[in-house]
Structures are given as structure tokens and as C-alpha cells.
Amino acid sequence: xxxxxxxxxxxxxRGLYSDSATGRGRVALISGPGATGKTxxxxxxxxxxxxxGGLVLRAACSRAERLLPAAVMGQLFHSVTLPAEVMRRIxxxxxxxxxxxxxxxxxxxxxxxxxxxLDIARNRPLVLxxxxxxxxxxxxxHTLLYLQRRLTAAQILVVLTESPQPQPFHPEFxxxxxxxxxxxxxxxxxxxxxxxxxxxxxxxxxxxATALAPAYHEVxxxxxxxxxxxxxxxxxxxxxxxxxxxxxxxFRQAVLSCLRRWDPTILETAHGLALLGDFATxxxxxxxxxxxxxxxxxVLNALTMSGLLHGGRFRHPAARAAVLHDLAPDALSxxxxxxxxxxxxxxxxxxxxxxxLLAAGGLAxxxxxxxxxxSATHALAEDRVDDAVESLKLAHxxxxxxxxxxxxTAMLAACQWRVNPAAVSQHLQxxxxxxxxxxxxxxxxxxxxxxxLWHGHRADAQETLRHLRDTxxxxxxTTAAELEGCAEWLRxxxxxxxxxxxxxxxxxxxxxxAGTPVRSDGSLGSATPSLTAVLTDGVTDEVIARAxxxxxxxxxxxxxxxxxxxxxxTLVYADRMDRAVHWCDVLGTEAGARGATTWHAILSDVRSHxxxxxxxxxxxxxxxxxxxxxxxxxxxGVAIGSPLSxxxxxxxxMDKLDEAEAQLKxxxxxxxxxxxxxxxxxxxxxxxxxxxxxxxxxxxDFETCGQLATQWGMDxxxxxxxxxxxxxxYLRSGxxxxxxxxxxxxxxxxxxxxxxxxxxxxxxxxSALDVKQRVNTLRQAANLLQESGDRYQLxxxxxxLSSAHYGRGEFNTSRVVARSAMQLAKDIQAxxxxxxxxxxxxxxxxxxxxxxxxxxxxxxxSDAEQRVATLAALGHTNRxxxxxxxxxxxTVEQHLTRVYRKLNVRRRTELSLGLPxxxxxxxxxxxxxxxxxxxxxxxxSAVQAS
Numbered sequence: 001x002x003x004x005x006x007x008x009x010x011x012x013x014r015g016l017y018s019d020s021a022t023g024r025g026r027v028a029l030i031s032g033p034g035a036t037g038k039t040x041x042x043x044x045x046x047x048x049x050x051x052x053g054g055l056v057l058r059a060a061c062s063r064a065e066r067l068l069p070a071a072v073m074g075q076l077f078h079s080v081t082l083p084a085e086v087m088r089r090i091x092x093x094x095x096x097x098x099x100x101x102x103x104x105x106x107x108x109x110x111x112x113x114x115x116x117x118l119d120i121a122r123n124r125p126l127v128l129x130x131x132x133x134x135x136x137x138x139x140x141x142h143t144l145l146y147l148q149r150r151l152t153a154a155q156i157l158v159v160l161t162e163s164p165q166p167q168p169f170h171p172e173f174x175x176x177x178x179x180x181x182x183x184x185x186x187x188x189x190x191x192x193x194x195x196x197x198x199x200x201x202x203x204x205x206x207x208x209a210t211a212l213a214p215a216y217h218e219v220x221x222x223x224x225x226x227x228x229x230x231x232x233x234x235x236x237x238x239x240x241x242x243x244x245x246x247x248x249x250x251f252r253q254a255v256l257s258c259l260r261r262w263d264p265t266i267l268e269t270a271h272g273l274a275l276l277g278d279f280a281t282x283x284x285x286x287x288x289x290x291x292x293x294x295x296x297x298x299v300l301n302a303l304t305m306s307g308l309l310h311g312g313r314f315r316h317p318a319a320r321a322a323v324l325h326d327l328a329p330d331a332l333s334x335x336x337x338x339x340x341x342x343x344x345x346x347x348x349x350x351x352x353x354x355x356x357l358l359a360a361g362g363l364a365x366x367x368x369x370x371x372x373x374x375s376a377t378h379a380l381a382e383d384r385v386d387d388a389v390e391s392l393k394l395a396h397x398x399x400x401x402x403x404x405x406x407x408x409t410a411m412l413a414a415c416q417w418r419v420n421p422a423a424v425s426q427h428l429q430x431x432x433x434x435x436x437x438x439x440x441x442x443x444x445x446x447x448x449x450x451x452x453l454w455h456g457h458r459a460d461a462q463e464t465l466r467h468l469r470d471t472x473x474x475x476x477x478t479t480a481a482e483l484e485g486c487a488e489w490l491r492x493x494x495x496x497x498x499x500x501x502x503x504x505x506x507x508x509x510x511x512x513x514a515g516t517p518v519r520s521d522g523s524l525g526s527a528t529p530s531l532t533a534v535l536t537d538g539v540t541d542e543v544i545a546r547a548x549x550x551x552x553x554x555x556x557x558x559x560x561x562x563x564x565x566x567x568x569x570t571l572v573y574a575d576r577m578d579r580a581v582h583w584c585d586v587l588g589t590e591a592g593a594r595g596a597t598t599w600h601a602i603l604s605d606v607r608s609h610x611x612x613x614x615x616x617x618x619x620x621x622x623x624x625x626x627x628x629x630x631x632x633x634x635x636x637g638v639a640i641g642s643p644l645s646x647x648x649x650x651x652x653x654m655d656k657l658d659e660a661e662a663q664l665k666x667x668x669x670x671x672x673x674x675x676x677x678x679x680x681x682x683x684x685x686x687x688x689x690x691x692x693x694x695x696x697x698x699x700x701d702f703e704t705c706g707q708l709a710t711q712w713g714m715d716x717x718x719x720x721x722x723x724x725x726x727x728x729x730y731l732r733s734g735x736x737x738x739x740x741x742x743x744x745x746x747x748x749x750x751x752x753x754x755x756x757x758x759x760x761x762x763x764x765x766x767s768a769l770d771v772k773q774r775v776n777t778l779r780q781a782a783n784l785l786q787e788s789g790d791r792y793q794l795x796x797x798x799x800x801l802s803s804a805h806y807g808r809g810e811f812n813t814s815r816v817v818a819r820s821a822m823q824l825a826k827d828i829q830a831x832x833x834x835x836x837x838x839x840x841x842x843x844x845x846x847x848x849x850x851x852x853x854x855x856x857x858x859x860x861x862s863d864a865e866q867r868v869a870t871l872a873a874l875g876h877t878n879r880x881x882x883x884x885x886x887x888x889x890x891t892v893e894q895h896l897t898r899v900y901r902k903l904n905v906r907r908r909t910e911l912s913l914g915l916p917x918x919x920x921x922x923x924x925x926x927x928x929x930x931x932x933x934x935x936x937x938x939x940x941s942a943v944q945a946s
Contacts, residue, residue, distance in 0.1 A: 006041050009186050013045045016184060017054065017157050021125040025151025025182060027144075029133075029174075030161040032188030033306030034261040035225035035254075038161040041188070042129050045159065054125040055080065061135035069106075070094045072140035073113055076128060082120070090116055109139065114147045118154055125155040132261075133160040134170065141173045151182050164302050165263045166295055190222030190307035199224070203231050215245045219316045221307020229254035252322035258308065259323070265291075267326075269299040274314065274323040275335055275356075279348055287342055288335070336360040340368070350374035354391050362398050369395045373408065380415060383594040388415045406434030410444035413451065419597045422635045424451045432460055435467060442471060446486060450562070453494045454637040456671020461497045486562035488531055489569070493639075495712040496674035531570045535716050536750045539574040547571055551583040561599050568606055572613060573718050575755060577789055580610050601630035602639075608646040613756065615792030617828045621650035638669050641677030648684035652691050653792050655832035660688050676712075679705040679720055686725060695732055702726045717761070718751040727764045739768040756793065759784030763797045766804070774804035795824040799837040806839035814839060860902040868895040872908050 009030070016026045030038050039060075046056045059075035074094035077087065093109035120126055130136065130144070144158060151158075162174075177183060191199065196217045200209035220226035233248035259267045272285045282300065286293040303309045314320040327335065337360035343353045344367060354375025357368055372395035379388040392412040399405045409427050416423040431448045434440050440448065445468055452461035491498050533543050547567040564587055571580035584607045591599035608623035624647035633640050644663055651660035664685065672678050686701030705722040709715045717723065723746035727739035743765040746752060752761065759781045766777035778801040785794040798821035805814035818838045825834035861869060871881045878892045885892075900906065 006037055006044070006188075009041055009188065010044055010048070012184070012186055013041075013159065014048060016159075017045075017049060017052070017125065017127065020127075020151075020155055020157035021052075021054070023153050023155055025121075025148075025154040025156040025158075026184060027148050027151070027158045027177060027180065027182050028160070028184045028186060029177065030159065030186045030188060032161075032163065033190075033302055034163045035223055035258040036188045036190055036306060037224040038163075038188060039131055040224065042131060042159065042161065046127070046129060049125070049127045052125075054127055055120065056127045056129060058129045058131075060131040061133055061140075063135050066135050066137055068137055070109065070113075070137065070139040070143075072130060072136045073143055076130075077113075077116075086116055086120070106139070110143045110146050113143050114150060117147060117156065118150065121155045125157070128156065128158045130158070130160045132163065134162045134165055136170075141170055145173065145176055148177060148180055148182060163262055164305075166265050166298050166302075189305065190220075191217070191224060191227070192222060193217045196220070196222055196227060199227055200231075203234070212245075219245050219247065219251075221310060221315055223258065223307035225258055226251060226254050226307065247316060247318045251316075252318055252325075255308065255319045255322045256326055258306065262302070265295070266299050266302065269296055270303065270308075270323050271327055271335065273300070273303075273309075273312075274320045275332075275339055276343075277320070278313070279343060279346075279352055280312065284342060284346065288338055333360050337363055340371075341365075344371065349378075351378045354379075358387075358390055358394060362394050364398075369399050369404070369408075372398075373411070376411065376415070383596075385415055385419050385595055402434075402437070403439040406431070406437075406439035407441070407444070409434070410440060410447065414447060417447075417451070417598055419595065420635060421451075421454060421598055421631070421637060425455050428452060428455065428457060428460065432463070435464060442468065442474070445471075450486070450490070453490060453497055453675075454639065456638050456669055456674075458497050458671065458674055461494070465498065486566075489562040489566040492531065492566075492569075492714070493676040494674070495676060495714060499712065531566050531573065534570050534574045534751075535718050538751070538753070543570060544574060544576060544579075547574075548579065548583075551587070561602065565602070565606065572606075572610055573754075575788055577610060577614055581607070584610060597630055598635070601627045601636075601643075604630060605639075605643045605646065608643065608650070612646055612649055612792075613790060615790040615794065615828055617650045617653040617792060617830060620646055621654070624650060633666055638672040638675050639677055640666065640668065641672050641675070641681035645677075645680040645684040648688055652684075652687050653833065654829045655691075655836075657688070657691055661692075664688070676714070679708045679722075683720065683722065683725060690728060690732065695729055699726070699729045702729060715749065716751050717746050717749050717757050718754050721746060721757060721760060723749075724761055724764050727768065731764070731767055736768040740765060743768065754788075755784045756788035756790050759788055759790075759797065760793055763793070763800055767800050771804065771807040775801065775808065778804055791824055791828055792830065795821050795828065795830060795834065796837070798824065799834065803837075803839045861899060865895050865899050865902075868892055869899045869903075872896060872899075 013028060016028055020026050030041065032038055042058075046058065049056050056079075057076040058079045059072045061072055065071040070093060077090050077094060082090075090113065093106075093112050117126065117128070128144075130140075133141075133144075136144075144160075147156070148158065160177075178185065193213050197209050197213035200212050200216065203209070204212070216227060216230060220230060229250040230245060230247065232250040234246045236248060236250070237246035259270050268289060269285065272288045273280045276284060276288065282293040282296045285296045289296070300309065300312055304312070308314065308319065314323070324332065336356040340353050340356035340360060340363060343356065350371050351374075353371045357363060357372055357375075362368060372391045376388040376391035376395070379385070379391060389412060392408055392415060396405060396408045396412060399408060409430055413424045413427045413431065428448070428451060431440065431444075431451075435445055435448060445464055449461055449464045449468065452458075452464060530543050530546055533540070547570040550563060550567040564583075568580055568584055568587075571577075571583070584603055588600060588603040588607060591603055604623045604627035608620045608627060611617075611620035611623060624643050627643040628636075628647065636643070644666055647663055648660050651657070651663070668681065672681070682701045682705050686698045686705070689695075689698035689701060702722050702725040705720055706715075706726070709720050709722060714720070723742040727742040727746075730736070730739040730742065743761050747758065747761050747765075752758060762777050762781035762784065766774045766781055769777060778797060782794060782797040782801060785797050798817050802814045802818040802821055805811075805817060821838060822831070822834055825831050867885060868881055871884065872878075876884070878889050878896070881887075882889045882892045896908070
């Protein structure tokens with residue numbers, strides 16, 4: 001044997017053999033659950049007897065031969081080569097045609113076979129091994145009993161094995177054979193953990209076997225058959241962790257093999273146990289199998305003794321799965337249907353019943369629909385969207401009540417929206433009809449509006465809007481608040497659908513039309529002054545607090561995503577980028593963890609837009625790609641314009657024009673032209689045209705953006721700075737007067753005093769001014785863009801400022817600012833664009849900013865003196881220097897006196913010539929955004945100085 005756990009039992013058999021060899025015959029019955037090593041023990045004992053000179057006759061019983069007379073005796077006599085004369089005499093009794101058929105045993109045959117066995121044992125010890133004796137035929141059992149009563153002076157040992165059966169075939173035989181003095185019973189049980197370790201030492205080293213033993217014992221219960229199967233699976237799987245158990249096909253097959261060795265009742269009970277799972281009790285199993293609880297309990301005990309079960313449950317999920325898979329599909333479906341009925345009668349939870357209903361394909365019972373609906377609700381709460389969808393589909397198929405079918409369809413659409421928005425389109429027509437019939441709640445009607453707008457069904461969406469407007473008085477406060485939050489985002493992005501509603505009518509929570517409700521002050525009318533208030537009236541603490549409150553209490557499964565998006569965009573357009581990033585990441589993580597693919601993709605798009613406004617081009621590109629990869633263009637619907645726009649602008653900024661051109665191959669839905677996503681896309685495409693030198697194409701796209709923004713009443717530079725875009729076209733075309741006019745007009749629009757918007761506008765305005773007038777305006781632009789945190793736009797402003805200084809002949813200052821612009825460009829991967837924008841091309845930034853040359857003069861100055869000298873060289877007065885460095889004017893004068901002496905200059909105008917460029921730029925470079933050691937106030941001072 002390959003394990004020593006059975007050494008005790010083997011020693012007992014050896015002792016019995018020794019007794020029989022001295023003429024004291026014995027009978028041993030080895031009992032134990034299936035697959036606990038009885039057959040292996042017989043094989044090991046047979047080897048011992050053969051080595052000791054004894055003769056072994058072997059037979060294995062089976063159900064198939066149970067009714068064949070003397071079938072097992074025939075196996076015994078034919079298991080070895082016996083003298084021809086013996087076989088001739090025996091043949092008359094073990095030949096099937098020559099013996100009595102089913103019924104009482106032929107006493108002559110029994111006597112003759114015993115005589116032959118006793119005669120064989122006169123010359124050498126004889127051992128009879130009969131495996132699974134419970135399946136032996138009547139003739140063999142009578143022969144064994146007859147032989148047992150004649151063993152007193154015979155050299156015969158009879159070893160039998162049996163497995164417990166729920167209904168013993170031969171209880172009289174067991175009772176008779178066990179009451180004789182020569183009888184010995186050996187009880188086997190599964191291996192202990194130590195026994196498992198001994199078995200594993202046959203596969204691996206001692207240390208690994210000891211480490212693996214607890215896990216293998218836990219999975220197998222010490223059942224040798226299962227352990228050997230796990231060993232085969234481990235070899236197939238290759239190397240695994242020391243305490244990891246590889247469970248594969250061999251284990252699953254071994255589980256079924258173990259069960260099939262017993263009575264069919266045991267396998268049937270195992271089927272029911274696997275199907276009911278945690279709800280299996282002896283009483284419920286008995287009702288499921290139409291048997292008695294006591295019989296079920298006996299089977300459960302037997303399976304526990306075999307190591308398959310622990311605490312009335314399968315030890316490993318793979319065992320349960322194998323047993324379930326063993327059932328034929330029709331039988332499995334019928335059993336699931338029966339289980340659903342029983343569990344419903346017992347008051348089990350809806351998810352438990354719903355799983356059986358799904359497996360059964362439904363039931364023609366009214367309660368089944370309710371159970372499936374409740375089961376879907378639970379599944380959705382646990383983020384098992386696929387399970388929820390399947391439950392709702394089945395409930396919908398079973399339901400013939402129209403209002404309820406409409407509600408089920410609405411729930412199904414909401415589930416599918418989370419992972420596959422395109423799948424929702426199949427429900428739009430039926431939901432529209434349900435809305436007309438009055439079968440949809442207001443919450444479901446609002447969701448229908450979202451689907452219709454997303455998939456470009458504008459006319460249907462307007463019908464839904466009118467319905468929501470007409471029923472606004474019937475809404476409860478909670479529903480009204482939820483719809484209000486969604487309305488503002490929808491109104492912003494789908495202006496055409498809202499524009500045809502009566503502008504003078506208060507449409508309540510559905511939204512005021514975006515095209516016509518422009519107030520006299522130029523802002524968008526809104527019942528909820530949050531995003532629109534920020535866009536038109538500026539930032540207030542109340543608006544920011546409200547947005548944070550919405551985001552802090554937001555649960556993606558309970559509230560439409562639009563309300564969260566609206567709050568996020570409120571923070572974005574209010575330049576609260578740190579908070580917007582925080583909440584976007586929080587919601588994005590939640591959406592990803594909950595498997596809400598749609599929400600995760602949309603939030604990735606928002607994160608890309610935020611990164612773009614922060615000037616982080618690589619990050620914007622990454623999130624845009626993540627958004628596009630999360631959902632196919634078909635699933636994005638008309639909203640595909642948003643991630644594409646972000647992707648285009650990020651790639652343009654990094655001068656990846658070929659990659660940007662490739663994005664234009666995406667097929668754009670025609671319905672997108674009626675949404676805000678269209679001008680967003682046109683603007684990005686226009687900038688790609690401009691970067692590629694296609695000025696007229698860029699002009700056409702930017703002009704279309706302006707026409708749409710004006711037509712839809714959304715002409716806000718914070719949303720769409722199309723005038724500034726046109727100004728760039730005019731600058732490229734050599735028409736600075738037109739560019740100045742556009743920028744001046746943009747600065748007069750509502751919301752244009754936003755730091756980022758005003759900074760971009762001033763940058764363009766400065767570029768359109770005379771070369772001698774540019775510096776001050778560009779300085780202001782750089783200050784504002786520094787404040788807004790947009791590194792890309794700040795880089796563009798610094799590049800323009802460097803060019804302005806260069807045009808005025810201030811080459812040293814130009815190089816200082818150029819070096820700062822180059823550092824920013826490096827941070828945002830816009831080096832290629834930087835080299836094209838900076839004066840002198842590559843030469844402006846050719847020196848590596850991280851490796852400035854050594855200057856003996858600078859080594860003479862202290863850090864404080866270097867800071868004062870830098871600001872003085874860039875034109876700041878002593879008072880301005882003191883204010884920026886938080887020192888007194890007297891201290892500034894003292895520092896400058898020492899600087900003049902050390903650098904051998906006589907006045908501050910000579911500092912820009914005497915001070916090395918790297919030293920002048922050090923104040924900029926050391927505090928540029930992106931480094932942990934950089935100081936924001938110093939950076940601001942340096943930009944203003946430049």
C-alpha cells in the first residue's frame with residue numbers, strides 16, 4: 001500500500017492469517033463507506049499472503065451479477081490456476097446452465113464447493129477474498145455460511161468487504177455470519193489528517209506533505225479515492241502554492257465514482273442535496289425525493305462517514321457542481337421546479353427560489369413572477385446584473401398583465417443600461433406604448449427619456465417630456481428631487497429635444513427648454529441653480545456645498561447618474577478641480593467595483609475632461625481611451641462625441657496628429673447633431689484641422705459651433721469658447737484685428753470672468769496685439785492660468801510670452817520664460833509642440849533644464865541673494881520683491897548691495913546681462929507644477945516676473 005494509515009488493519013489481517021495457517025479458520029468482514037480503501041486493503045493483504053506461500057482466491061461482487069447463481073463462487077475458482085480435475089468437478093456447479101436458477105440454493109452444489117475448498121486448504125493455507133459481498137448471489141452466500149461452520153480445523157481465512165446500504169440485501173446473512181466465534185469485524189473510516197500527510201509523502205517531500213495535509217484533508221475528508229484524484233489534478237496543474245489544492249476533472253469524476261459504488265438511492269439523495277444547497281434538510285430532501293426523512297438521514301450520515309460531506313453539506317463546491325452536472329437536463333429542470341415549489345411553501349427568501357425558477361424555465365404560478373422580480377432586486381443590490389436580467393426576462397415572459405409587464409420591462413431596461421445601453425433600444429417602443437397607456441411610473445418615464453435621448457429618438461423624447469410636464473403635480477417630493485437633478489444635465493446635453501417645449505411653461509422637474517429660456521441676463525433658466533448658476537452667475541459657496549452634498553449622498557443604484565454628473569460638472573466649471581477629481585474617482589471606483597460598465601465608462605470620460613482642463617494631456621488621453629474601451633461606439637450612442645472630443649484634444653496637445661486623425665474614422669450617429677456632443681466634437685475636430693494647417697476646414701467647424709451655441713441659447717465661453725477658437729484661425733490667417741474682436745466679444749459674455757476662461761482669452765488677445773503691447777496682457781494671462789491650474793494653457797501662455805519678449809529684443813528674459821515653458825511641456829508630454837511654438841525653434845529649449853551649466857558667479861550668491869537677484873533682473877521693484885518674498889524693503893536693498901558687489905555690476909539694469917540665464921530661470925524651474933519640492937507662491941511670482 002502507498003499509505004500507512006491502514007497498517008493497523010493490515011496487521012489484524014496478518015494475525016488472522018497466522019491463526020488460519022495453524023488450522024484455526026477465521027472469517028473477517030471489513031466494513032466502511034464507499035471508496036475508503038477496502039479494495040486497496042484487500043490488494044495489499046493478497047500480496048502479503050502470496051509472499052508467505054498461501055493461496056489466494058479473489059472475487060468482486062456487483063449488482064449486475066447478483067441474480068446469477070454461484071457467480072461469485074465461479075470467480076473464486078477461476079481467479080487462479082487449479083488442477084484440471086478440480087475444475088472439472090466444480091464446473092458442474094458453477095456453470096450457469098447446469099445449476100439451479102433463482103430461488104433456493106442447491107444444497108448439493110453448496111456442499112460440493114465447500115468440500116473442494118477444504119480439500120485445497122489441506123496442502124497450504126487458503127485465503128478467500130470477496131469484495132462488496134453485499135452484492136453477492138444467494139448461492140455464494142449459502143456456500144460461505146456453510147464453509148464458516150466447518151472452519152474449526154481448516155487452514156482457511158475468508159475476508160469479506162461491505163459498504164453500508166440504506167436497505168441491506170441480505171440482513172440474514174450478516175446476522176448469521178457475525179454470530180460465529182470465528183468472525184472478526186474490521187471497521188474502516190476516512191483517513192485522518194496524519195494519514196493524509198502519509199499519503200502525500202508518496203508524491204512529494206515531507207515538508208510539502210505536512211504543509212498540504214490540512215488543505216487536502218479539508219477538501220477530501222480523508223477519502224482515499226478523492227485524495228488520489230486530487231493528486232492527479234495536482235500533477236496536471238503543475239506547480240502550485242504549498243497549501244493550495246488543485247481541484248480539477250479527476251476530482252469531479254472521483255466524486256461521482258464514489259457515489260455510484262453504492263445504492264442508487266444514495267446518488268439520488270446526493271442530487272437533491274446538491275440542488276437544495278444550504279436549504280437542504282432531511283425533511284425537505286425527503287419531500288423533494290418523495291421518500292422518508294429517516295432514509296434521507298441515513299444517507300447523509302453515510303456520505304459524511306465517507307468524507308464527502310461535512311455538516312450536511314458538500315466539502316467543496318466542485319463536488320456539488322459535479323453531482324448537479326450528473327443529472328440529465330430534463331430531470332434537473334423537473335427537480336428545480338419541484339424545489340422552487342417546496343421552498344416557496346417553506347417561505348424561503350426570494351433569491352433562493354428565483355434561482356430554481358430560472359433553472360426550471362419558470363412555473364405557471366402567479367407567485368413565481370413576484371418571486372423573480374424580488375430576486376432580481378436582490379441580485380441588482382449585490383451587483384449581479386446578469387442574474388437580475390435573466391430573472392426579469394423570465395418574469396416578463398410569464399406575465400400576461402400589461403401594467404405589470406410594463407414595469408418589468410422598465411426594470412429590465414434599467415439593469416441592461418448598467419452594462420449594455422445598446423440592449424435597451426429593443427424596449428423603447430414597448431415602453432413608449434406603456435407610457436401612452438398610463439402604465440409607467442414617473443420614475444420609469446424619466447428613465448425612458450434618458451434612453452430615448454441617448455439613442456437619438458428625439459421625437460419620442462419630446463413626447464415623454466410633455467408627459468412629465470403634464471404630470472408634474474402628481475410627483476412626490478423624493479421623485480421630484482431626483483428628476484430635478486437629472487433634468488439639468490439632460491437639458492444641457494440635449495437642447496434640441498427640450499427646445500420645442502413651451503418656453504413660458506414651468507415644466508417642473510423635467511427641465512426648462514434649453515433653446516428658448518435664456519433670461520434677460522443671458523443665463524439659462526433652471527429650477528435648480530447649480531450648474532447653470534456656475535456657468536452664468538459665477539461661483540457661490542451655496543452652489544458648491546449643494547454639489548458636494550449631492551455627491552456625498554449619491555448611490556449609483558438608487559439615483560440616476562445624471563444628478564451626479566451635474567454635480568461633478570458644477571465643481572469642474574467652478575474650478576474646484578481637486579474636489580471634482582476626488583468625487584469622480586470615488587464614483588468611478590464604485591461603478592467599477594459594482595460592474596456598472598456604463599457608469600464606469602461615463603465617469604472615465606468625465607475624468608478625462610477634468611484632466612484636460614487641468615492641462616494633464618497624458619492623463620486625459622488615458623481616461624478617454626479607458627472610456628472608449630469600456631463601451632463600444634454602439635453602446636455610447638450619441639454621447640460618443642464626448643470621449644472622442646477629449647481624446648482628440650489630448651492628442652493634438654501632445655502633437656500626435658496622426659493618431660488624432662485615426663479617431664475621425666469613428667462613425668458618428670446622425671442624431672448626435674441635435675445634442676451638445678456635436679459642437680464638442682466639432683470643436684475638437686476644428687483644432688485638429690487647425691493643427692494640420694487646414695485653416696478653412698477649422699473655420700467652418702468653429703463657425704458651426706458658434707451658430708449652434710447661439711441657436712440653442714448656450715453661448716457661454718466656459719462651455720464652448722468658440723470665439724477664441726475663431727480668433728486662433730484669424731491669427732493663423734494674418735487677421736489680428738478680427739481675432740481681437742472675437743476675443744473682446746468673448747470676454748463680455750456671461751461667465752467669462754472665470755480664471756481659466758479669462759486667462760485663455762487674454763492669451764489670445766495678447767497674441768493679437770502689437771508686439772510691443774503683448775507682454776503685459778500675456779503676463780496677466782499666465783497669472784490667471786496659473787491660478788486655474790491648467791498646465792497646458794499655462795504652457796501656451798508662457799510660450800507666447802517668450803515670443804513676445806523675443807520680439808522686443810529681450811532675449812535673456814525670453815530664454816528664461818522659454819525654459820519654464822519647456823519644463824511644463826515636458827511634464828505634459830507636449831515637447832514637440834513646444835519646440836514649434838518657442839522662438840528660435842529647438843534652440844530655445846535645447847539645453848536640458850535638469851542639467852544647468854556651472855557658473856562661478858552664481859556660486860558666490862546665497863539662496864536668498866539668488867532669489868532677490870532673479871526677481872530684480874526680471875524687472876520687479878524692491879517693494880514688489882519684498883512683498884513676494886515676505887521680507888522688508890530694507891532687507892531687499894541689503895541683498896541687492898551684496899549681489900552687485902559679488903557680480904561686479906553697478907545697477908539693476910545690468911543684472912539681466914550679468915545674471916546667467918540658468919540662474920534667472922531657477923526660480924521658475926524649481927517651483928514649476930509637478931514636483932513635490934516646488935512652491936506655488938514662488939512659481940506665481942516667477943511667472944508674473946517673466
